[in-house]
Amino acid sequence: MSSFGSLLFSLLLLFTSTITTQSYNATDRFFLDCGSSSTTADRRWEGDENSKFVPSNIITTSFSSQPDYLDPSVPQTPPYSSARIFNTSSFTYTFSVSEGPKFVRLYFYPATYSGLTPNQSFFSVSSNGYSLLTNFSAFLAASFLAEQRSVAQLEGPRVPSFVKEFIIYVKDTRILNVTFTPLLDSYAFINGIEIVSMPENLYFNSNNLKYVGQNNGPLITNDTALEKIYRLNMGGGYISGDDDTGMYRSWDQDDMYIYSAAIGWTPSYQIPITYTTETPNYTAPEQVYQTQRSMGNLSENYNLTWILPVDSRFYYNLRLHFCNIIPQYTKEGQVVFKIFINNQTADEEIDLFYLTRGSGYPVYKDYVVFVDGPDDSSRGKQDLWVAMHPNTNSELYLDAYLNGLEAFKLSMVKSLASLNPELSSITTATGQTKTVTVNKKKPPYAMIIGEKRNLEVAQSQRLNRSGIVSFGETQNVEMRIIISTCVFLVFCSVSAAFDPLDPTGNITVKWDIMSWTADGYVAAVTMNNFQMYRHIETPGWTLGWTWAKKEVIWSMVGAQTTEQGDCSKFKANVPHCCKKNPTVVDLLPGVPYNQQFSNCCKGGVVAAWGQDPSASVSAFQISVGMAGTTNKTVKLPKNFTLLGPGPGYTCGPAKIVPPTTFLTADRRRRTQALMTWNVTCTYSQFLASKHPRCCVSFSSFYNETITPCPTCACGCENKNKCVKSDSKLLSVVGVNTPKKDNSPLLQCTRHMCPVRIHWHVKQNYKDYWRAKVAITNFNYRMNYTQWTLVVQHPNLNNVTQVFSFDYKPLVPYESINDTGMFYGTKFFNDLLMEAGPKGNVQSELLLQKDQNTFTFKQGWAFPRKVYFNGEECMLPPPESYPFLPNSAHETRVGLLTLFVSLVAFLLF
Numbered sequence: 001m002s003s004f005g006s007l008l009f010s011l012l013l014l015f016t017s018t019i020t021t022q023s024y025n026a027t028d029r030f031f032l033d034c035g036s037s038s039t040t041a042d043r044r045w046e047g048d049e050n051s052k053f054v055p056s057n058i059i060t061t062s063f064s065s066q067p068d069y070l071d072p073s074v075p076q077t078p079p080y081s082s083a084r085i086f087n088t089s090s091f092t093y094t095f096s097v098s099e100g101p102k103f104v105r106l107y108f109y110p111a112t113y114s115g116l117t118p119n120q121s122f123f124s125v126s127s128n129g130y131s132l133l134t135n136f137s138a139f140l141a142a143s144f145l146a147e148q149r150s151v152a153q154l155e156g157p158r159v160p161s162f163v164k165e166f167i168i169y170v171k172d173t174r175i176l177n178v179t180f181t182p183l184l185d186s187y188a189f190i191n192g193i194e195i196v197s198m199p200e201n202l203y204f205n206s207n208n209l210k211y212v213g214q215n216n217g218p219l220i221t222n223d224t225a226l227e228k229i230y231r232l233n234m235g236g237g238y239i240s241g242d243d244d245t246g247m248y249r250s251w252d253q254d255d256m257y258i259y260s261a262a263i264g265w266t267p268s269y270q271i272p273i274t275y276t277t278e279t280p281n282y283t284a285p286e287q288v289y290q291t292q293r294s295m296g297n298l299s300e301n302y303n304l305t306w307i308l309p310v311d312s313r314f315y316y317n318l319r320l321h322f323c324n325i326i327p328q329y330t331k332e333g334q335v336v337f338k339i340f341i342n343n344q345t346a347d348e349e350i351d352l353f354y355l356t357r358g359s360g361y362p363v364y365k366d367y368v369v370f371v372d373g374p375d376d377s378s379r380g381k382q383d384l385w386v387a388m389h390p391n392t393n394s395e396l397y398l399d400a401y402l403n404g405l406e407a408f409k410l411s412m413v414k415s416l417a418s419l420n421p422e423l424s425s426i427t428t429a430t431g432q433t434k435t436v437t438v439n440k441k442k443p444p445y446a447m448i449i450g451e452k453r454n455l456e457v458a459q460s461q462r463l464n465r466s467g468i469v470s471f472g473e474t475q476n477v478e479m480r481i482i483i484s485t486c487v488f489l490v491f492c493s494v495s496a497a498f499d500p501l502d503p504t505g506n507i508t509v510k511w512d513i514m515s516w517t518a519d520g521y522v523a524a525v526t527m528n529n530f531q532m533y534r535h536i537e538t539p540g541w542t543l544g545w546t547w548a549k550k551e552v553i554w555s556m557v558g559a560q561t562t563e564q565g566d567c568s569k570f571k572a573n574v575p576h577c578c579k580k581n582p583t584v585v586d587l588l589p590g591v592p593y594n595q596q597f598s599n600c601c602k603g604g605v606v607a608a609w610g611q612d613p614s615a616s617v618s619a620f621q622i623s624v625g626m627a628g629t630t631n632k633t634v635k636l637p638k639n640f641t642l643l644g645p646g647p648g649y650t651c652g653p654a655k656i657v658p659p660t661t662f663l664t665a666d667r668r669r670r671t672q673a674l675m676t677w678n679v680t681c682t683y684s685q686f687l688a689s690k691h692p693r694c695c696v697s698f699s700s701f702y703n704e705t706i707t708p709c710p711t712c713a714c715g716c717e718n719k720n721k722c723v724k725s726d727s728k729l730l731s732v733v734g735v736n737t738p739k740k741d742n743s744p745l746l747q748c749t750r751h752m753c754p755v756r757i758h759w760h761v762k763q764n765y766k767d768y769w770r771a772k773v774a775i776t777n778f779n780y781r782m783n784y785t786q787w788t789l790v791v792q793h794p795n796l797n798n799v800t801q802v803f804s805f806d807y808k809p810l811v812p813y814e815s816i817n818d819t820g821m822f823y824g825t826k827f828f829n830d831l832l833m834e835a836g837p838k839g840n841v842q843s844e845l846l847l848q849k850d851q852n853t854f855t856f857k858q859g860w861a862f863p864r865k866v867y868f869n870g871e872e873c874m875l876p877p878p879e880s881y882p883f884l885p886n887s888a889h890e891t892r893v894g895l896l897t898l899f900v901s902l903v904a905f906l907l908f
Contacts, residue, residue, distance in 0.1 A: 066081060103166075166227050239285055535870070540605055552577065554573070714752050
């Protein structure tokens with residue numbers, strides 16, 4: 001009887017824990033084909049022309065239209081074949097639904113409708129009191145998706161259609177409103193609206209949320225709105241809404257987001273999935289659980305990683321779907337792995353056999369994470385990383401796998417709205433790609449500078465077209481222009497603080513008085529490096545100034561002065577520094593906590609804004625005595641100096657600016673400084689060094705000639721002190737240690753530069769070409785941390801892939817996208833070691849050709865300008881560039897033609 005009882009209990013357990021019912025049957029299901037008056041044959045899509053969901057004034061507040069051109073890659077069926085346009089006022093669709101959570105899917109195809117181009121459309125969308133979209137551009141959103149597909153080298157339409165999916169909980173009013181509001185002088189449009197109900201607790205009111213990086217966070221309740229950002233089927237194919245579990249969810253492939261798609265393997269499973277009460281059959285389709293991406297045999301060597309661009313400053317719920325489908329894994333302890341989300345450990349040990357009853361049983365886990373931006377005000381795109389790695393506690397197999405992923409943005413203060421994405425290029429409605437800049441932080445004078453540059457080009461073109469100068473005068477004028485230009489380029493381009501590739505770059509020192517004391521004040525001094533590619537490297541910054549009166553520094557936190565000065569007149573309390581012109585340096589990492597201040601203690605190293613905004617700030621606190629104690633009596637310091645770490649920066653006078661505002665620790669209250677001063681410091685390469693500190697060499701696949709760096713490119717004053725690479729001096733202890741005066745110890749070369757950049761034109765394809773960049777360090781006393789390489793080249797507007805470096809396009813002017821910044825991948829090659837076998841980093845880049853401009857002739861494939869760590873490098877003279885075989889420069893061709901003509905004249 002006991003064995004029979006055990007069998008009966010097992011059967012009962014199996015019956016109560018497995019589900020074999022059909023998929024979810026939606027109680028509310030509306031598919032509205034906007035701009036249409038007809039209903040599809042399957043009665044799925046209903047036109048909104050005479051619908052009960054639209055207001056009575058539909059004719060006066062909107063009109064229907066068809067796209068002027070329907071891309072062949074866009075479905076030729078509803079709802080993309082028509083649209084409803086709103087260009088006067090708000091327009092609301094009203095749906096009568098049951099109480100509970102609802103999918104709200106908005107279908108967009110940004111095309112030209114009735115002469116209205118898609119880039120003119122900006123509008124907002126709200127629903128039941130939630131702001132879903134604000135200042136939204138469907139055109140920019142579609143272009144961002146196309147750009148992502150292009151980077152991932154996936155096929156797709158130039159300007160794709162897309163769906164924005166939201167989840168709104170409808171309460172006892174049982175009304176769901178969707179309101180479209182165009183911006184002034186703009187218009188709104190919508191192609192289709194889909195409303196589908198879902199099970200009550202599919203996404204809401206979960207008790208199993210796990211918070212990443214914090215102990216608690218928001219709950220997903222009936223007052224929360226969600227936006228679906230990603231829904232991925234790992235290792236499998238695309239799953240359409242018709243193949244979902246009754247809720248019409250579509251599941252995308254993960255190929256576009258997997259970090260290095262060639263890594264890992266994708267097993268499949270043919271046996272039916274066994275759903276449970278914890279994971280009902282409507283949770284995800286069988287196809288999701290029957291495929292997965294697994295790490296395979298090389299799991300010790302890498303992480304299984306997906307990179308998901310998301311909007312910053314929001315909480316996200318990541319639902320990870322798991323199901324073991326590998327037959328070798330049969331019991332607990334065999335496969336244990338870790339989960340990392342947003343570079344934080346989300347789960348130290350995951351053992352799916354501990355969570356389920358074996359192979360073919362699905363399970364999911366929910367993780368909530370907050371994605372911060374580079375600063376408190378930023379709401380741009382950030383990469384959210386999801387990674388997995390085997391745990392060494394695995395008894396038998398080192399593996400990790402994932403079957404599916406859903407990512408939802410959680411509403412903040414009843415809003416899901418975010419900024420439009422920033423693009424490197426967009427595609428017009430006619431299919432032509434054009435470069436744009438979407439830089440909301442660029443000050444007005446940056447645009448003026450760009451306009452000035454374009455105006456100067458236009459003026460020169462007009463002068464070239466005018467024929468009012470005689471031939472002899474033209475020669476004299478051209479000679480004067482050439483001489484003047486050479487003098488200007490030699491003396492002005494490197495000495496002026498204005499950097500044409502970073503016109504708004506500077507270091508701003510902000511002096512915020514936080515409180516008054518009995519004889520002075522306490523201030524927070526913050527140094528912001530707003531330069532895109534120039535950073536302050538070791539041994540760090542040195543800041544100095546001159547006091548206006550007889551001020552002293554009572555104490556400092558986060559920094560220190562290099563000298564105390566004469567404080568003999570103080571008997572009891574002795575100040576930290578009594579010098580009239582103090583010199584301040586940052587503290588080293590690892591100092592006691594009571595000496596630290598926010599953004600301090602990095603040895604004075606400050607990253608470039610374009611490379612790492614979070615590390616581009618340095619700050620300290622200073623308590624000043626014998627100073628004014630009110631806004632009217634306090635005096636501004638003067639004669640600010642900044643070494644970063646050597647000379648090159650010139651600082652302007654301190655200016656009184658509006659007080660800085662701060663957020664309290666709980667982020668619920670704003671406070672402000674009592675008084676704020678700003679000091680702006682700009683960089684000049686001429687002041688930093690009279691010679692360049694890097695040079696460039698060239699080579700190509702089509703010419704055996706290697707063009708070296710120019711001889712003595714960086715000056716040859718160190719020629720007598722250089723060290724040969726095989727010198728015994730290098731084995732002497734301490735010879736490689738940096739000196740206090742930062743004097744270099746260079747390897748002997750013809751160019752005598754600390755750094756050489758080599759650009760090699762490697763391969764040519766039909767639509768692409770490939771280049772290789774190598775950076776070599778010839779200094780035995782200098783390791784370059786967080787190095788940057790800036791290149792100006794006309795083909796950088798079409799960079800397809802950079803293989804071993806990180807890359808960021810720099811767009812200093814409105815429509816000129818010919819400059820990019822390369823920098824090392826963190827913890828991989830962001831450190832350029834001292835001269836020797838490891839003093840080299842390199843990468844290849846793949847660029848798409850523009851058939852109208854691309855050529856290998858006349859050195860077109862080589863850079864126009866090269867900067868290393870913000871210093872402009874010396875290029876070889878143009879006549880020495882590798883040239884194509886059986887061709888020559890135009891001047892040589894002209895001389896040859898003249899010679900042949902003269903010989904023919906003499907002979908005949």
